[in-house]
Amino acid sequence: QVQLVESGGGLVEAGGSLRLSCAASGSGFSINAMGWYRQAPGKQRELVADFASDGRVNYIDSVKGRFTISRDNAKKTVYLQMTSLKPEDTAVYYCKADVSGYWTGIFRRNDYWGQGTQVTVSS
Numbered sequence: 001q002v003q004l005v006e007s008g009g010g011l012v013e014a015g016g017s018l019r020l021s022c023a024a025s026g027s028g029f030s031i032n033a034m035g036w037y038r039q040a041p042g043k044q045r046e047l048v049a050d051f052a053s054d055g056r057v058n059y060i061d062s063v064k065g066r067f068t069i070s071r072d073n074a075k076k077t078v079y080l081q082m083t084s085l086k087p088e089d090t091a092v093y094y095c096k097a098d099v100s101g102y103w104t105g106i107f108r109r110n111d112y113w114g115q116g117t118q119v120t121v122s123s
């Protein structure tokens with residue numbers, strides 16, 4: 001139905017930058033919210049930044065001023081520009097989309113997750 005494909009992770013030195021992309025594929029659906037989460041080893045998955053369903057743009061405090069979330073609605077794609085990266089930003093980054101639409105004649109609203117992309121920041 002809906003697939004999220006992420007790209008842009010990698011290994012970077014502290015202070016460097018990376019840009020993540022997440023594209024939603026499929027048709028016949030609306031995206032209510034879309035954003036980025038991350039999960040570091042031994043830690044719970046946390047919201048990094050998102051475009052919420054109420055129109056707000058949210059950032060976790062630790063990335064404010066360093067990360068910028070943006071989107072291209074026509075391409076159903078959300079981006080995360082990460083600058084001034086720190087070792088503590090090391091994690092697997094996941095894209096999540098809150099999607100609604102009609103499938104088999106039934107209105108559904110579900111969350112979809114991407115496969116994750118590794119971001120490693122060396123000190």
